[in-house]
Structures are given as C-alpha cells and as structure tokens.
Amino acid sequence: MDVTPEVVGFSLIILGILLLIGKWMRVFTPFFQNFFIPSSMIAGLIGLILGPEILGQFGIHFFDEGGAFPQVMIDIWSELPGLLINVIFASLFLGMTFPSIKKMWEIAGPQITFAHFISWGMYVVGISLALLVLTPVFGMNPAAGALLEISFVGGHGTAAGLSGTFEAVGFEEGRDLAIGLATIGVLTGVFLGMGLLNWAARKGKTEIIKDPSDVSEDEKKGLIAKEDQQEEPAGNQTTHSEFIETLTVHLGYIGVAVTLGYLMLEGLIIIEEMFWIDEIEILTHLPLFPLAMIGAVIVQLFLTNFVKHDVIDRGMINRIQGLALDMLITAAIATLSLTVIGNHLLPFLIMAAGAILWNIVAFIFIAPRIMPDYWFERGIGDLGQAMGMSAAGLLLIKLADPENESPAKAGFSYKQLLLDIFVGGGLVTAASVPIIIAFGPVPSLITAAVIMTGWLLLGLFYFGKK
Template identity: 80%
Template sequence: MELTPEVVGFSLIILGVLLLIGKWLRVFTPFFQSFFIPSSMIAGLIALFLGPEVLGLTGVNLFDEGGLFPQAMVEVWSTLPGLLINVIFASLFLGMTFPSVKKMWEISGPQITFAHFLSWGLYVVGLLLAILVLTPVFDMSPAAGALLEISFVGGHGTAAGLTGTFEGVGFEEGRDIAIGLATVGVLSTVFIGMTLINWGARKGKTEIMKDPSELSEEKKRGIISKENQEDFPAGKQTTHSEFIETLTVHLGYIGLAIGLGWLMLEGLILVEEALWVEEIEIFTHLPLFPLAMIGAVIVQLLLGKFVKYNIVDRGVISRIQGLALDLLIVSAIGTLSLAVIGEYFLPFMIMSIAAITWNLLAFLFIAPRIMPDYWFERAIGDFGQAMGMSAAGLLLIKLADPESKSPAKEGFSYKQLLLDIFVGGGFVTAASVPLVVAFGPVITLITAAVIMTGWLLLGLFYFGKKERPSE
C-alpha cells in the first residue's frame, strides 16, 4: 500500500480506535485499574502486538509484513511522535499566568532542587555506565549515557521526539532503546509508587495520607458515573464560532509558537555554521520542541502585554496537549522495534535497573534531608516524574495528599516552569546527545557531576537547614 493522504487519515482513525479499545480494556480489567496503567499505553501495546514486530513475525499478515496493519500505516505512526512532541511542548506555557520567579522559588524551591538533583544524577549514572560498561563491553555509542535522563525524566514524548537527533549522530537504535526505557519507567512508577505510599503510611513518613485501597471503583476505572457527571467544558470559548472557532484559534497560536521555535532553531544553526568548527555540531542536531516551548513563552508574554482580550484559554490548550500526548504514546509504543531491544537486552536491563535504583535511593535518603516540610508529599511527585511522566507524579501527590493540604501540588506545578525549560525535555535534554558526541562522555560526565553536586549542596545547606514546621 502506497503512502497517500488517505492512508495518513486512516492511520489517525485507527489510532483513535486503538485508544478506545485501550480505554475499555482498562475499564473492565482490575489489573490495569489497580496500577493506573494509562489507556494510551495499553493501546500502544496492542498496536505493538498486532503489528509487524510481534504478529507479523508469526506470519499472520493481512498487509505485506505489517501484521494487521499496512506497512505504510506503520510508517505514518513512526513519524507522528516527532511532530506531536512539538505540539506538546508548545502547549506547556500557553494560556498560563506567569508568577514571579521569587514566588515560584519560595513555594517550590525544595522540589526544584530535588528534581534537578534527580535529573542531573541520571546523567551522571548513565555516563558512568557508558564509560565503564556500555561502550567498552557492549560497543554502544557513548551517547547511550544520556538515555537515562531522556527516557525516565523526559518520558515517551521526549524519547520519540529525539528520533532525528539519534539518526543525526549515527545512533539510530537510541530511539527504540529510549522508548523502551520510558515504558519500563512508567510501569515501574506505578508499582514502586504504590509500595512507597503504603510504606510511608505504615512508617509515619508522611503527614497526610490516604490509603490507595480506599479509592472508589469509579476513580480506578477512570470514568465518571452518570449521577456524578457534571458539565465540564473543554475550556472557555474565547471567540464567536460564526467568525472563527475557538479551537481553531488555539491551534493557530500553537502553530505560531512552533513557527517561532523553528525560526530560532534555524538562526542558531546558521550561527553555529558561521562561528564553530566543523567537528562540533550541537544545534544542527537539536530538535525543534525545546525551541517551540520558548516560542510559546514569547507568544504568551506578547499576548499578555499587547492583547487586552483573554484570547487563549488554558483549558482548551490542555485538551489539545492531552490529545497530542495520547496519540504520541500509542504511536511511539506501537512502532517500537523489539529487535533492537532484543539486540541490546542486557545493557537495556542494566540501564533500567540503574535508573530505578538511583531514583529510589534519592527519594529515600536525599529527599528527607532537602525538604524542610512535607518531604514525602513533595518528593513523591518528583519521584513519579523522574520515572517517566509528570502525570504519574501528580497522581502520586494526589494519593498522598488528596485535599492539597501540603504545598506539594502547587510546588509541583511551579517547579515545571523552572525544570522543563532545562531538563526533562528542555534544552539540556535535547542537546545532551549531540553534546556527548561533540565533547565526549568524560567532559560531559564531569560537567553533569559538578551541576548535580551544586544542586545537592543547595538542598542540604539551604533548604535542609530551614526550620521544619512539622517538627
């Protein structure tokens, strides 16, 4: 089957059907409910199983060698993550009211510090593995040292969004390994997070707690019963639909943010080509999405300063972002190469265990010494995000502090503004692979270790020394 506009459209329709199947499987499967497995991940695993990597290898092929799906459709899916990640990052700050940096720091400073410590620590752990094991023993690219932070903190979106960067530095297999690591991270978050919450409740490590077993069946299934349903618009209507639809306007501003990001990226590439030596290429391999995030900040600041109407609504932007993330996850997992994972299975397992161990040890031994109050409620969110998803971090905070009596949830939200712009999908994450290739793993390791140590010292001797109100 040829790649035609009809195939592209039908590919999106099939993704929607797979997401519905994943949703209803979740509704009727207690295992998925108990461990809060996202419907998009279930749908992605279904697509992977029914596609060329599993069913296709058994000889059951309706179309070519694509399993139940035409090969052209699988090709469309494989390109979607790289496009959708720009929509997701362009949506991060549109429609938001930016508080002062001072206010953000006062409320979320301990969480910002701990989250940066986790992220930079994953670079240190990953680069040490690359220098000592991955490159000399398994002949992997030194760029593999950046995969732990890309996958676990960045998640599926960032891992898939860096496809072009991996290809640009000759590390094509990095894409599949990164998505596989992100999947391990998200699945591990649920199991380990629930264990930590139950442990925290029994040992008195938390000041506010709700037993996860007390959650209603409705909450676990992710649906709302008819008697509890309320009117919940996607967002505020900011334009008259007879002139232009509100959703259209919001898509336009997302497109404008991405366009500004593209112009900035092209400008950086021109500067790099004019001033830098040919052997060092960073901006050439930098993906678009972190610049799209900066473009969104610029658009939002300009709207706030020069447009008197509240034309961009955060609720509408969030719905667009959520749709893009669901489609990204199902398409990224559905096109995962199991052959690559199998080829690098042992290093893959080593990296997975190393990242999970780092995050868990940091949570248990560092977080209590950094957080001046509500350490468990604050740190459990950072732990969840460092395992692959911001949504997982918010879920764990909600379980530990369902009525938001602690500053954990507010601090988590403010933290994103001063975290995502650098790591977890920001400039450092996006540039990490080219940086390792350009300057080598040793220099990159030393730099990451210095920055990690700086965040640790700030946490221990600034926030850690503050009076603890709960004591």
C-alpha cells in the first residue's frame, strides 16, 4: 500500500479512535484511575499490542506485516512525533505574559535550582553509566549517556523528536530506547508520587496535604461534572469567525513560530559550516523543536509590544498543544520497537534504575535542603516532571496543595520559562547527543558535573539559608 493523502488522513482517524478507546478504558478501569495513567498512554499501548510488535509476532496479520494495521500506517505514525513535537514546543510560551526575571526568581528560584540540579545530574548519572558499563560491557554508543535526561526530564515528545538526531549520529536504537525509558518514567513517576504523598502524610513531612484517596471519582476518571464544565473554558474567541476562525489564527501563529525556528536553525547550520564544520558537527544534528520554542518567544514579545489587541488566547493554545501531545504519545508508544528494547534489555533496565534512583535520592535528601519553605509541595512537582511529564508534576502539586496555599504551582509555572529553554527538551537536551559524539563522554561528564555542582551549591547556600 502506497502513502497517499487518503492513507495519511485515515491514519490520523485511527489514532483518534485509539485515543477514544483509551479514554473509555480509563473511565471503566479503577486501576488506571487510581494511578492516574494518561489516556494517551493507554491508547498507545493498545496500538502497540495490536501492531506488528505483539499481534504481528503471533502471525496474526490483517494487513501485510502490520498486525491489525497496514505497515504504511505504522510508518506514518512513526513520523508523526517528529512533526508534532514542533507544535508542542512552539506552543509553550505563546499567549503568556512574561513576568520580570526578578519576579520569576523570587517566586520560583528554589524550584528552578532544584529542577536544574536534577536535570544536570541525569547527565552525570547517564554518562557515568555509559563510561563504566554501557559502552565497555554492552558495546553501546557513548551517546546513550544522554538518554536519561532526554527520556525522563524531556519525556515522550523530546525522545521521539530526536529520532532524526539519533539516526544522524549512528545511534538508531536510541529512539526506541528513549521512548521506552520515557514510558517507564511516567508509569513509575505516578506510582512513586502517590507513594511519597502517603509517606509525607504519615510522617508529617508536608505543611499541606491532601489524601490521594480523597480525590473525587470524576477526577479519577478524567471527567468534569456538568455543573463545573465552564470552570476552565476551552479558549476565548479573539477574532470574528465570519472573517477568520480563532483556531485558524492560533494555528497560524504556531506556524510562524515554527518557521522562525527553522530559519534560525538553517542560519546556525550555515555559520557552523563556514567556521568549524571540519572539527565538530553539533548544529547540523540539532532538531527543530527547541528553536521553534525560541521562535514562539519572539512572536509573543512582538505581539505584546507592538500589537494592541490580544490576538492569542492561552486557553486556545493549551487545547492545540494538548491535542498534539496526546497524538504524539499515542503514536510514539504504538510504534515502539520491542525488538530493540529486547536486544538491549539489561542496559535498558540499568538506565531506568539509575534514573529512578537518582530522582528519589535528589527529592528526599536534596529538596528539603534547597527549598526554604513548602519543600514537599515544591519538590513533588519537580519530581513528577523529572519522571517524564509536566502534567504529572502539576497533578502531584494539586494533590499536595489543592487550595494553592503554597507557592508551588506558581513557582512550577514560572520555572518552565528558565528551565525548558535549556534542559527538559531545550537547547542543551537537543544538542546533548551530538555534543557527546563531538567532544567525547569524559569532557561532557566533567562539564555536566561542574554545572550540577554549581546549581547544588546555589541551592544549599543561597536558598537553603533563608
């Protein structure tokens, strides 16, 4: 079967149906509800089970070698994450009001410090594992040292978005390993977060707490009661629909942000080729999505300073971003290669264990010493994000501080502005694989260790003393 517009369209429709099935499975399955498993992950697992990696392995083929799906559909799904990640990152800062750096630092400084400490520590742990075990024992590419930060802090979107970079540096299996690690991270993060909430409630480790068992049935199912459905509008109209639909305008601005990112990336590649392409190749392998994020900042600053009308509504941007993320996670998991993970099962488990252990140690022993107040409420959000999803971090903050009595939620939001630009999917994350290849794992490890130590000292001796 050839790739045609009809096949592409039908592939998106099937993806939507999988998401709907995942949603209703969550509504009727207490296990998924109690541990807040996202519907997109359930949908992706359904696609994986019905695809060539599981159903196809039993010799059940409805279409060629794709299990219940045509192979061409699997191929289309495998390309979607690399496209959708640009939409997600271009949506990060559109429609936002940028506070002053001083205000962000006053409110979110401890969380910014702790989040950077965790992220740079992921490189220290990952590259150390690569140098000591993964490369000498299992013969893995040294770039495997970047997988922990890419997968756990960056999440599914970053992992899938870097597939082209992995291929360019000869580390093709990195894509499947990264997506697999991101899946482990999210699942473990939810279990871990709920366990820590119960632990904190029993031990008196928190100033504010909400028993996870008190969450309403509607919240667990991911539904909003009819009387509350207007509490968070999907988005406000900023244009008259008879002239141009508001959704169209927002998609257009996302497109402008992505285009600016593309132009910046091409310019950087030209500069690299002119000056030092013979020695190193970093920008050549840099993906588009971190530049799309910077493009969005440029677009928003221009609109804020030079356009008198509020033409971008943050609620509308959130809906577009949410749709792209749901589709990305579903497509990424559905096209996961279990064969690749099986071939690297032991190093995969070692990396997963290293990342999880690092997060636990950092949260329990470092967060209380960095956060001047509400350490649990602040730190649990950073822990959730460091296990693969910003949404998980916000969920855990909501359970720990349902009435927003602490600065945790505001600090978490402000933190993104000074975190995502660099790590968790930002410029450093995107460039980490080509940097390790270009300069080697040892200089990369030393650099990461120095930066991690700098953030730790800042947290201990500046915020920790307050």
